[in-house]
Amino acid sequence: MALAKINPSKLSSWKKLVQQFDKECDHHISDFFKNEDKRLDKFSISWNNFYLDFSKNRLSNTSLKLLTNLCEETNLKNNIDKYFDGAVINETENRAVHHTALRTSGNNEVNKTLKKILNISDDINNSKRLGYSGKKITDVVNIGIGGSHLGPEMVTEALSYYSKGIKPHFISNVDHDFTLKLLKKLNPETTLFIIVSKTFTTIETLENANKVKAWFVEHVDEHSIKYHFISISNNIVAPKDFGISPENILPIPDWVGGRFSLWGSVGLIISIVIGSKNFKDLLKGANKMDIHFKNSPFEKNIPVVLALISIWYNNFFKCETEAIIPYNQFLAKLPDYLQQASMESNGKSIDRAGKKVDYETGPIIWGSTGTNAQHAFFQLMHQGTKIIPTDFIAFKNSLNDDSDQQKILNSNFLAQTNALMMGKKYPGVGIHKNIDGNKPSNSIVINKLNPLNLGSLIAMYENKIFTIGSILNIFSYDQWGVELGKSIASEILKDKKDDLDESTEMIRQLLKR
Ligand code: F6P
Numbered sequence: 001m002a003l004a005k006i007n008p009s010k011l012s013s014w015k016k017l018v019q020q021f022d023k024e025c026d027h028h029i030s031d032f033f034k035n036e037d038k039r040l041d042k043f044s045i046s047w048n049n050f051y052l053d054f055s056k057n058r059l060s061n062t063s064l065k066l067l068t069n070l071c072e073e074t075n076l077k078n079n080i081d082k083y084f085d086g087a088v089i090n091e092t093e094n095r096a097v098h099h100t101a102l103r104t105s106g107n108n109e110v111n112k113t114l115k116k117i118l119n120i121s122d123d124i125n126n127s128k129r130l131g132y133s134g135k136k137i138t139d140v141v142n143i144g145i146g147g148s149h150l151g152p153e154m155v156t157e158a159l160s161y162y163s164k165g166i167k168p169h170f171i172s173n174v175d176h177d178f179t180l181k182l183l184k185k186l187n188p189e190t191t192l193f194i195i196v197s198k199t200f201t202t203i204e205t206l207e208n209a210n211k212v213k214a215w216f217v218e219h220v221d222e223h224s225i226k227y228h229f230i231s232i233s234n235n236i237v238a239p240k241d242f243g244i245s246p247e248n249i250l251p252i253p254d255w256v257g258g259r260f261s262l263w264g265s266v267g268l269i270i271s272i273v274i275g276s277k278n279f280k281d282l283l284k285g286a287n288k289m290d291i292h293f294k295n296s297p298f299e300k301n302i303p304v305v306l307a308l309i310s311i312w313y314n315n316f317f318k319c320e321t322e323a324i325i326p327y328n329q330f331l332a333k334l335p336d337y338l339q340q341a342s343m344e345s346n347g348k349s350i351d352r353a354g355k356k357v358d359y360e361t362g363p364i365i366w367g368s369t370g371t372n373a374q375h376a377f378f379q380l381m382h383q384g385t386k387i388i389p390t391d392f393i394a395f396k397n398s399l400n401d402d403s404d405q406q407k408i409l410n411s412n413f414l415a416q417t418n419a420l421m422m423g424k425k426y427p428g429v430g431i432h433k434n435i436d437g438n439k440p441s442n443s444i445v446i447n448k449l450n451p452l453n454l455g456s457l458i459a460m461y462e463n464k465i466f467t468i469g470s471i472l473n474i475f476s477y478d479q480w481g482v483e484l485g486k487s488i489a490s491e492i493l494k495d496k497k498d499d500l501d502e503s504t505e506m507i508r509q510l511l512k513r
Helices: 011-023 027-037 061-073 076-085 099-105 106-126 148-157 176-185 203-219 222-228 239-243 265-274 276-295 302-317 336-345 376-385 403-422 452-470 480-492 501-513
Strands: 044-049 051-054 139-143 165-173 189-198 229-232 249-251 322-324 366-367 390-395 441-446
Touching: 011 061, 011 302, 011 452, 027 403, 051 302, 051 452, 061 076, 061 302, 061 452, 076 452, 099 106, 099 139, 099 452, 106 249, 106 265, 106 276, 139 203, 139 265, 148 165, 148 222, 148 265, 148 336, 148 452, 165 265, 189 203, 189 222, 189 265, 189 403, 203 222, 203 480, 229 239, 229 265, 249 336, 265 276, 265 501, 276 302, 276 452, 302 322, 302 452, 322 336, 336 366, 336 452, 376 403, 390 403, 403 441, 403 501, 441 452
Parallel strands: 139 165, 139 189, 189 229, 229 249, 322 366, 322 390, 390 441
Antiparallel strands: 044 051, 051 441
């Protein structure tokens, strides 16, 4: 039931892509529009509240066809089925990768946990679950890092318009000054702490949780911990040892990877902040995208097309990065979130057969919101020497009625994609103003930023990440590189590391002084 182990670079579609790339790599995107019949029809997908225009890419119809052949030759359809069936596709950790099951009903374990999440959030919002002194909970603090932080923070901020009133806070880094500053403004009587750690061994999270617990006990008492601390973990023993009451421990199944865990108990803070109905809509939106991904033909399948475009630029144009630019300030944390989701997944160099890859794997993901980004790094995108494939994410409607501001935002979005592709020549004015254009972009236009559409957007990227990993024959769901860093840090901390390299040892001594 494992994923197929096929080296993509040995396949005939890949070899043809190499030849085709040589033929078309210097073509201007605008020429594709002139020379290809109905380019916009073929290079766009309308689906539910989404419209993807991928016509502004340095990609011909012939190459797109070859890329879809690559899907066939790498057994993508079969691999997708295995992913959704919960097969053990994370072979190096002997686990299934089944976070998609968290957004379906039909699994008892999932339903039981979901019910618990929804009940806790309803009880808090309806003042049925109160602090130890009988006061309403006003603040909730998520203590966790990586996947136990980035998703919950990104989503609560993205959907803050839908907030039911409880204020979210996040402690992720080990930074005593930051934590202290936050604790100073919190009232222990009205604050709920959620300790989120799949393993419950992550140094940063345990350290922060211990600090917060000590603060709470100092201000209140040990006995009241049961009203104010919840933990979310795959570890059954450690949260109990920490002092969390059994009814306040929610599970993360081992088949849910940390960076894809916001759909289950890790999303508790999301459900508390936006309310249970909105949380259910978030799941529903993700599930709709999953169904689209499972059932649509490759050339009209949003996650698949985005993955193919990514592979094309990364492997043939040798672009090292991809930018994500949402034209919505509430999505400011989306690039950070996608950085972990994508780079921790596809940052690999050994293929599924255990061989060193002879091609590029995961790209570097970065980005920021438009229009801010225009005034920061867009100059390089327009006139620099690099090609940066970019996803522009725009919304048809704003949340509040101010169509004037939305028009300004969207005019800027349109201007950038147009200018990147078309450039401009200024005859007689001098060479410095000239802009060549031919810079690629995808436009993802969504009706409105709401829980349903955000769920679909996140699932769209998750499924893109899966597709890239599947085609490039890598294991997307382990993170051994990160684990190495974690274990060395722990040895250094315990003073047990006596084989550090000369340079690091020198700095260690310097830091001790
Ligand atoms: O960064 C590595 C990682 O293992 C992530 O995958 C995970 O989300 C994060 O650390 C936190 O781990 P845990 O939830 O076990 O504390």
